[in-house]
Amino acid sequence: MVYETVIGLEIHAELKTKTKIFCSCSTEFGKKPNENTCPICLGIPGTLPVLNEDVIKLAVKAGTALGCKINNYNKMDRKNYFYPDLTKNFQTSQYDIPMCGEGLVKFDFEGKEVKVRINRIHIEEDAGKLVHLEDEPYSLIDYNRCGVPLIEIVTEPDLRSPAEAAEFMRQLKGILEYAEVSDCRMEQGSIRCDANISIRPVGQEEYGTKVEIKNINSFREVQKALEREEKRQRELYQYGEEYKIKQETRRWDAAKAKTLPMRSKEEAHDYRYFPEPDLTPIIIQQEFIDETRANLPEMPAEKRQRFVRDYKIPQKDASIIIANKTLAxxxxxxxxxxxxxxxxxxxILGDMLRLLNKKGLEPEDITMDPKNLAHLIQVIDEGKISKTAGKEVFAEMFDTNKSPDVIIEEKGLAQISSSDELEKLVDEVLKNNPQSIEDFKAGKKQAAGYLMGQVMKASKGQANPQIAKKMIDDKLAILV
Ligand SMILES: [Zn+2]
Known part of the structure; x- marks a missing residue:
């Protein structure tokens, strides 16, 4: 029997607001533990939430960027559960009427078009963070993240392989970044992913028992975690043991590269959802939605098309460049x-990405001024320095952002183009290589290439190759 893998994702992305969703505490990352807190985000009884307007604006923007319908009327609900990093004992989220409804993301992957339907996007508050100290018998709680606004994007189970799922995450990150709704810095946890995965025989309509994997925090881990779980489930199917696949939540342990059981999957009724009595329903004017849609920044897919059309670069190159907003x-x-x-x-595809990779940097860390790169390209074009010397200048610009002129001067990289200087070099080389001249006279044309190599060597690579070559050819022609 042939089986197929079915994957759906739930992505949490932090919205780029200055303050939290229900209070005026800062959302800044990297502060001292519990510095960004107040009675509201600490859930002290008697406090009341006020919904941050920017959360609505950014969530509507995310929804329009992902082709979603926006619900003019939506509301907040309480999702009840106890967890020490959420002091209220409930999370204020959205249940039956989310802010955004159905949407669609399309992208090319391995030569085919993949369509992933978005089921919904809702807004909610983030929880704090538990810190488990290695050698102490207790845990610490940092509430700085408590109340940071999130959107949860839920896809339909439209993905068919772990690699496809990882690519979808990259596409989604690009869209959220270009729409300027989230920083999407995975290493800071501002975008996180839970994945549902199941197996079914090809042709079967109904889905197999799904397992949810939590705790995935990089694109590479998304793929690795899903591949591992896919292998586990496929093996069980292969040997007729598929009844052992339980609907449960498993945790991805990156260090062990394994998924481990965490808890049996909860149903919605376990959360005892009910409408949030402290907040009014959210009414969004159609005019505002239309305006947001009309003013959306250029999305990655459009940008890629424009790069190919206007700059005449290959589609593959354009995809790599636009994958990162800073690079684009x-x-x-x-x-x-x-x-x-x-x-x-x-x-960019050559030296820039190679250096970023080598130094373990992100495109966001680039300090080089585009003016300096443009000038470097110009001086190579004019023959002031060779392409090889250009690589050296580029590497130095990457580290110091000095102007190419300064680097060329400092390193003495200017190409020798003056006829007098070059003639001296060429004559010297001819004088020192009488055998090559004899060879040339005897019809061994490759001797000219050898002499050219000697001129480049004598000039430490700085001789202008076109002029030097012509000079050698002219001189040899007279001798024959
Ligand atoms: Zn607060």
């Missing part, structure tokens, strides 16, 4: 200075 801006800013888009593309 750097590319466009450089091209805007009037240099060849294809050459800029080569520098």
């Amino acid at each position: 801006h750097f590319y466009e800013d450089t091209v805007a200075l009037g240099v060849d888009p294809k050459v800029v593309d080569n520098y």
Whole structure:
């Protein structure tokens, strides 16, 4: 029997607001534990929440960017559960009427178009963080994250492989970043993912028993965790043991590279949802939704098309550049200075990504000024320095953001183009290699190439190759 994998994702993304969802505490990351707290986000009895307007604006923006219907009327609900990092004993979320309804994300993956339907997007508050000290018999709680606004994006089970799921996460991150609704910094936990995965025989309509995997916090881990769980379930199916797959929540243990049982899956009624009595329903004017949709920034798919069309670079290159917003801006800013888009593309996909990778940096860490890259391309074009020397200048610019002129001067990289200087070098080389001249006279044309190599060597790579080559050819022609 042939089986297929069915995957759906639930993605939590922190919204880029200055303050929390129900109080005026800062959302800034990296503060001292419990510095960003007040009686409201600590859930002290008697306090009342006030919904932050920016949360609505950003959630509507996210919804329109993901092609969702926006519900003009929606409301907040209480999701009741006890957990030490949520002092209220309930999470204020949305249950039966979320802010955004059905949407659709399309992308190309391994030569085919993948369509992932969005089931809903709702707004809610984040919980705090438990800190387990390794050698102490207790845990600490940091409530700074408590009340940071989140959107939860729930997809339909439309993904068919772990690699496809990881690619969807990348696409989604791009859309949220370009729409400027979330920073999506996975290492800071501002975008997190839970995944549902099940197996079913190909052709069967009904889904198999699904398992939810929690605690995944990087794209690589999304794929690894799903691959591991997929293997576990497929093996059980293969040997007729599929009844052992229980509907449960499993935790991804990145260190052990395994999914481990966490708890049996709760049903909605376990949470005893009820409408939040302290907040009024949210009414969103259609005019506001239309305006948001009309003013949406350029999305990654449109940008990719425009890069291919206007800059004539391959689709594959464009996809790599636009995958990161900072990189895309750097590319466009450089091209805007009037240099060849294809050459800029080569520098970014070549030296730039290689150096970022080597130094363990992200494109957000680039300090190089696009003006300096444009100028470097220009001086190579004018023959002031060789392409090889250009690589050295680029590496130095990457570290110091100095102007190419300064680096060329400091490192003495300027190409020798002056005829007098070059002629001296060429004559010297001819004088020292009489055998090569004899070889050339005897018809061994490759001797000219050898002499050229000697000139480059004598000039430490700084001889202008076109001029030097012509000079050698001319001199040899006279000798024959
Ligand atoms: Zn607060």
